[in-house]
Amino acid sequence: MNKDELKYFLEQVKNEEISVDSAVEKLKELPFTEIGDYAKIDNHRALRNGYPEVIFCQGKSLEHINGIISKMLELGENNILATRASKEVYESVCKITDHAIYYDLARIIVIKRKEIIKTKKNILIMTGGTADIPVAEEAAVTAEVLGNSVERLYDVGVAGIHRLLARLDVICSANVIICVAGMEGALGSVVGGLVDVPVIAVPTSVGYGASFNGVAALLSMLNSCASGTSVVNIDNGFGAGYTASMINKLNGDD
Structure with missing residues (x-):
């Protein structure tokens, strides 16, 4: 959840557009989301550092990589960066999202669901x-x-x-x-x-x-x-x- 999403969520709570029980369940996911016994997604990373958690693919199984990416997409992350990714990893990720782009030389997968605004500098x-x-x-x-x-x-x-x-x-x-x-x-x-x-x-x-x-x-x-x-x-x-x-x-x- 980024800053804009958090602001929108708090407005929903204030205006009673979502129930207290739903709000509590959502708040439970704010610090981190646990995926099985292999990963804990840091949901506060974007709030602290300005960008969501980046996935380091080297050493991870295809199942674990896809599980992490699927959960991040489910949680509403727009743009996801995965580094040290092979072509095999990319082909696997393409099965769960149509937004993946592979940079062969960089060995990076970018899942781009929102336009990136570039700096002037x-x-x-x-x-x-x-x-x-x-x-x-x-x-x-x-x-x-x-x-x-x-x-x-x-x-x-x-x-x-x-x-x-x-x-x-x-x-x-x-x-x-x-x-x-x-x-x-x-x-x-x-x-x-x-x-x-x-x-x-x-x-x-x-x-x-x-x-x-x-x-x-x-x-x-x-x-x-x-x-x-x-x-x-x-x-x-x-x-x-x-x-x-x-x-x-x-x-x-x-």
Whole structure:
């Protein structure tokens, strides 16, 4: 139940349009809804954080994923985000709703039942290389579903820094920047030294043996000397997109 739905519900109670018993039953569902012995849907998430609970599909069975989504639809959630989802999961979800969209590179399912209003201020998502794009797309799709205007600037890593410098106009016009890079993960530091907006660095597991599946990029980003740069976990495009959205929506959409 989001803020508008809660307001409408309270008006119904006040105007005696629903019985006291019905109101009590509805209120029981407000904190969380229990599904069998495998899930508890956090119904207050949208009230606290501005967006309903996001479903992390990796490691969950098709039965459990469909059960969670079905219950969220039943509870009236309009737009649902499911991350780390395979094509098999998507095909299964399509059996319970006609509103599912699959973003293959991002491995994200979006169930869209309400138009998403985008911010005027934009989030820029950059990658060091083409191999980093799947993680960047997870960040991009997440930010878009959360109601942000998103611009992409891919394959502008430090091995050919002229590619980055040629797009300074785009870089400097962003309100928040997400830098996605593997190998040595230098992109976040370079961009952080050029702009006056928050930079979120995302290390990826892209790289040869000594990159240690992204640990080298993670440590490099954590040791960045560029002020205003923060770091999320390895391959965590979702976390970067969510955090960027929260930053982008501070102080309205002027």
